[in-house]
Amino acid sequence: MRLLIVGVGALGGVIGARLLARGVSVALATRDASSAAGLKAAGLHVTGVGGEVAARGVDVRALGDWPQSAFDLVVLATKADDALSIAPRCVELLAPGGTLLPIQNGAVAQVLARQHSRVVLGGLSNLGATMMAPGRYEQRNAGHILMGELAGGMTERATQIASFLNLGIETRTTANMNGAIWSKLLLNCTVTTLGAVAGTTMRGYITHPEGRALFDRTYDETLSVAFASGVRPERMLVDPIPPLDRDAWIDRILAAYGDLRPSMHQDFERGRPTEIEFINGYVAKLGLELGVLAPLNAAIADTVRAISRGESKPSLENLARILRG
């Protein structure tokens, strides 16, 4: 299988390096020729969970420099906005019958599938990684890539692609990919975004009454939109549907994600665009289309946009303000 990884940041770098270390042939695409030259010189080096691996002399070019129809699989590992803008170019790079596998947080695969339904397979990452410098990455957990057909069910292409990626990186399939993407979305709409607007981790805000109230109400609102869209969220690390013993369920979420610094908070600090339009922004918009109002998701998205514009700062007070409406 001829594989191209587009976006050699935290996730793309770890996936590429682990496949190369197992002798799998991997082509890489960066934004431009100068980052490709830098990466060619640096090679890929991964430390952390899963062990240290290094790859020299990597096959890397700028995205625009790869020939058309050259790949059977393109793993799209950029942030969401970039994924949307370069998806048409990625589709051109696919040979007939090829597959585009986006692995962003949020509803990127669903949005891409509206334009490129023929080729898009749903994907997400339960693997956590950080890029220290171009070519230098740290794997933060023992997570895996999850993939499957957005229309549901299992196909031969999904099984074949998973077996291929499994040569270097743990990859699982699900017959309920939409449900899995929504399960992650439920957590990103709450754990990630509330932590980002509060400027802390989930453990840092959930002990405040407003933090707990906003978490509960936002989670339930997001779940209503998921159900209205016909999705049945899939169990992943925690049960996606809160059981009667909600406190014990919150403790399980805290154990898995409570101490992680939200990626969106890092986006604020680095002045980078966030993925909010594919997280709470997506849920608010879809809720409107489906006639299920999602005012908390809309208010959270507005707060994130205001912080990105420099009109507000992350703080615990944002949570109380969003709750007041």
Ligand SMILES: NC(=O)C1=CN([C@@H]2O[C@H](COP(=O)(O)OP(=O)(O)OC[C@H]3O[C@@H](n4cnc5c(N)ncnc54)[C@H](OP(=O)(O)O)[C@@H]3O)[C@@H](O)[C@H]2O)C=CC1
């Ligand atoms: N890191 C993690 O632990 C996890 C990440 N995710 C999701 O995975 C996605 C990727 O995240 P992450 O790896 O952290 O992001 P990074 O920002 O570390 O990596 C994205 C990479 O894509 C590159 N890129 C941007 N535009 C292009 C382009 N036009 N052509 C080629 N490359 C391009 C960027 O290059 P440049 O620097 O030039 O912009 C950067 O190297 C996000 O949606 C994130 O939400 C999901 C779960 C965990």
Ligand SMILES: CC(C)(CO)C(=O)C(=O)O
């Ligand atoms: C792990 C988690 C849920 C933490 O917020 C996340 O996905 C993120 O920050 O992007």
